[in-house]
Amino acid sequence: MAGREPTYSIGELAEDFAVTPRSLRFYEDQGLLSPARCGSSRIYSHRDRGRLALICRGKRLGFSIAEIKEFLELYEADDxxxxxxxxxxxxxxxxxxxxxxxxxxxxxxxxxxxxxxxxxxxxxxxxxxxxxxxxxxx
Amino acid sequence: MAGREPTYSIGELAEDFAVTPRSLRFYEDQGLLSPARCGSSRIYSHRDRGRLALICRGKRLGFSIAEIKEFLELYEADDxxxxxxxxxxxxxxxxxxxxxxxxxxxxxxxxxxxxxxxxxxxxxxxxxxxxxxxxxxx
DNA sequence: CCTTACCTTTACGTAAACGTCAACTTCGAG
DNA sequence: CTCGAAGTTGACGTTTACGTAAAGGTAAGG
Structure with missing residues (x-):
């Protein structure tokens, strides 16, 4: 019963959310995302996808990257x-x-x-x- | 019966609208204001004051300087x-x-x-x- | 005369959020 | 093997709306 979690490349995820790969790397620089690595390539998990969804929403709401980061930490702190x-x-x-x-x-x-x-x-x-x-x- | 129109120095007008003199000069650079000069000093008329009011309002409404400029030109052009x-x-x-x-x-x-x-x-x-x-x- | 306050112009600095370019590496297809 | 597509890390460019000196002019007050 082991359905493996889906993963995404930077390009896939970027297209899914209509952002550029550059943005994803930028978000990572800013500490909003930290995808796994396979060698030097980024591998985004289902959770990363969720975080990106929150990031995009925050952006729609006009929040700054720094604020969105706080948001994410807030949601993280859940448990x-x-x-x-x-x-x-x-x-x-x-x-x-x-x-x-x-x-x-x-x-x-x-x-x-x-x-x-x-x-x-x-x-x-x-x-x-x-x-x-x-x-x-x- | 000739009450002379009131005029304002850059500092006065700035304080009245809670902006900095720097902003007023900037708006002038951008073509949103063009106060009279006395020598090199700026002299703001009643009309200039009105324009500044519109500028501030535009800013409150979230319009960019460029957009506000368009509006001002429209108001100016023909009533x-x-x-x-x-x-x-x-x-x-x-x-x-x-x-x-x-x-x-x-x-x-x-x-x-x-x-x-x-x-x-x-x-x-x-x-x-x-x-x-x-x-x-x- | 000297200081103080307010004004001037010119010009570089700042912050946000990426865009863009350079200069590789890596991988599957042909 | 070679090509092209997609990935990588810097690092510099862009835009907006001013901030912030720098360097100096001018008029009033003591």
Whole structure:
């Protein structure tokens, strides 16, 4: 019953996540990944794949590499000593606080932008333009 | 009845908007501002002040200097050229879309983090620790 | 006259997150 | 054997939005 864990080359994993091999090496330099080696070639495990998924998500969220690294360590610490759990709890809470602030920021920005869009569209309407802008031949 | 328009030195304006003089010079280099000169000193008019307000707002909204420059040129060009307003509206909408995606992502992350925090705290409780962790002297 | 505060220009420095190039090595296919 | 594709490690280039001296001008106040 031994299904061997799948492994990936740098190119495969890069393509799967639509990043470049260069990025994967960079993440490794920064300590976010540490794939096994076969000779000098990198061999990525299923866990590495999971970590990369988290990295990509973090990037989508606009976090820096350093922040993402903290995240990863946070998830890693999952099955560590009880003593360290306090630290994890503290980090998680502080992370949540920061995210809540970011959430508020984004919502504020959205509000401003929607107001701007509304203003502009009102102006457009007052010029007799009500439809979604078609492109006219110039 | 001729109240002269107020003018500002670089330092005044910078302080008013909580930016550095360096930033104002930079914005000028980038063509976002072009204050009058008295000798070599910059003299900012009321209009310049208005432009700076737009610049700061653009920054808050997450636009790049280059994008803000485009907007300023649009506002400048004609107060209401329909074609140009469409462009602004399009940009705003696209930014809104992107922010809405980001919002969803952040909310998702928050949910996960809260779950993690809850898990960790449950673990801590099961070890007889119920209070918020105080910082002990090391 | 001298200091102080504020202004000027020029120009190099910084941080993030890779891109890009060079200069190999390695491996399976033909 | 040879080729090309894909891998490796440096190391320097790029972009954005300024920071940070360096070196000096100018006007007010003591």
């Amino acid at each position: 560590h000593q009880v003593e360290q759990m306090r630290y994890v709890a503290t980090r998680a809470r502080s992370r949540i606080d920061s995210l809540e602030r970011q959430l508020a920021d984004v919502q504020q920005t959205l509000a401003e932008l929607r107001a701007l869009a509304a203003t502009v569209e009102t102006h457009l309407q007052s010029h007799g333009v009500t439809e979604t802008p078609d492109r006219r031949s110039p | 209401h050229q329909v074609e140009q307003m469409r462009y602004v509206a399009t940009r705003a909408r696209s930014r809104i879309d992107s922010l809405e995606r980001q919002l969803a992502d952040v909310q998702q992350t928050l949910a996960e983090l809260r779950a993690l925090a809850a898990t960790v705290e449950t673990h801590l409780q099961s070890h007889g620790v119920t209070e918020t962790p105080d910082r002990r002297s090391p």
